[in-house]
Amino acid sequence: MEEKVYNESNNALDTLSNIWESTLTLLRAITEASSNSLRAEPDLMQLQKLRKDLDALLEKLKGQATWLQDNKDKVGRKEGENELNPELNQALEEQRALRQESIQLSDQLKQLLSQSYALQFQMDMLLASCHDQALVKNA
CATH class of the missing domain: 1.10.287 (Helix Hairpins)
Incomplete structure (x- = not known):
């Protein structure tokens, strides 16, 4: 089978x-x-x-x-064997832990990228404001 x-x-x-x-x-x-x-x-x-x-x-x-x-x-599965190999259990547990850590790191990276984009937007707005300020003084 x-x-x-x-x-x-x-x-x-x-x-x-x-x-x-x-x-x-x-x-x-x-x-x-x-x-x-x-x-x-x-x-x-x-x-x-x-x-x-x-x-x-x-x-x-x-x-x-x-x-x-x-x-x-x-x-x-062999006859009467209902439990997985202990080494396999350990490897599966390690895989779950690594997957969870990967998800956390990915979330942190997304948050940092989001903050980076927000900061870039604020800097662009500040530069545009400074440029507009210079135009108002020259007018």
Whole structure:
């Protein structure tokens, strides 16, 4: 059963890759149709075909994901083994801690960037005010 889950996972990854390629093809076709729309009539049938192909791939991936979700518990467990490896637990806990720290640092960076933009705006306003002040004195 484990091998089947791994094979289905690989198939799902292949499908995801195909979705990526199909999406890029559809975006290129839409971009081309849009840029040529003033010169020629877009090929709507081709665009609809590309969209249907993409939808079919998305449905296939959805089915594969559902199957994997239903069968994920059957992987990595041996008879009577209900607990994960202690080393894996430690690694998962470390990953959670690092992810939390990453989120905090990202939030702090966003806040600093926001303050930087606000300061830049205030400096621009101050410079504009000084320039206006000089114009008023010269008038």
